[in-house]
Amino acid sequence: VSAFRAILAKDLRVELRTLQSLPAMALFALTTFVLFRFGLDRESLSGSLAAGVLLATVLFAAILAVNRLFVAERDEGGFDAMRLAPIDLSALYAAKGVALIVYLGLLELIALPAFALFFLDDAAGILPVAGVLLLADIGLAATGVLVSSIGAHSRARDLIVPLLLLPLLVPVMIAAAGAAEPMLEAGGPSYDGVAKWLGVLGLYDVVFCLIGYAVYDFLLED
């Protein structure tokens, strides 16, 4: 647990001091919203279209963070240090996952109000949508850390990460968009069939956290 806390604190401190990922993610999300505004030529969105725009933007912004997650470890030899340290490598998986969840949560803290401001006539659905996004973030982090570790050791890192991550995230996209859709309905939020989608999201989170925990050691051993 102390290793987990140390790695997490290190990551958050590095991000706080260098601001490498978060501002880029936020800026990317805002720009994507503007692109959608003109691409769709709509001034307000609701229902499935709103959920799709929001989720697609968050997923693409998440790829930026996933890409950068292990850059410091790779460039500065952190992987060797981790292997040398007498710690369970699952701590690294968990810490990186939590760090990614924190980044995504902060991103959504910026992106959600912006989304409401740009596109929503009625912002009442934003709070429950934030809950859905949090569940989606857990699944995203579970697969994101795996893919990011794979990418960190490959030549075409920036290419491999989105290529592997996007298909893996299709169920997250389907379930999160399905849950967010009724919440973003024009006539105020409703909760039809939300439980089913939250169940799928939860199942995805559990399955991929377990798989990540089980296979992560093999990604680092040398």
Place this chain on the structure above:
Amino acid sequence: MQLLSLRNLSIASVAVIVAAFSLIFFYAPLDADQGFIQKIFYLHVPLATCALGGFVVAAIHAIRHLRTHDPVHDARAYVSIHMSVIFGVAVLLTGAIWAKASWGKWWVWDEPTLVSFLIVFLLYATYYPLRYAIEDRERQARYASVFAITAGAFVPLNFLAVRLAQSLVHPRVFATADGGLPGSMMFTFGVSLAGMALLWVTLVRYELASKAARAKLSRLRRALDGAGPGAATSRIAPAVPSQAGSG
């Protein structure tokens, strides 16, 4: 898989597939709604079942590879995925033909099985760039195994999510194909499925045997003329010890 020699396996798959095709064309009744085109069902569904089953087999080999670090299992996982991706292309093609004939469109987004299969196919298609991007052989094999396991778990989850995403009122055109299949159709389908499964196993065995032979050849050639041009082998296909083909 170990019980039959490659030659007997080939003969068996040819025999079963010929039997399956004869059954399809001369024994299975014409479908009342769709007529002749429904017979593609006997090709399409077994292909898809074998492709998905092949992904599961690959995941099992990948687990064994991670546990034993034996490159034979990595080679088997690689060839399983390779063959299943090829079967996947055939599934998408036959599916499109069937969709065009019975729904009038080449692609239909609200048929969950179609969409899930496409997503799974896209995911496994990234297996090759993944292997290609990692230089170190041993690490490449390990990462490929991690991918195969993760993707193997992804397959059922993905089918669940996509199926739920369809509104429940959408009529399932092929509801009859799931449940109330008459016995003669069921029998034909079973034979086709067995034929496709045999074909899959045979092709996998052939590819493994060919890889093993090529590895042996290049080893012999290298032994003959030092580190000569024989060292040039595929960069992403796993190196196979020569006993892999028969094992």
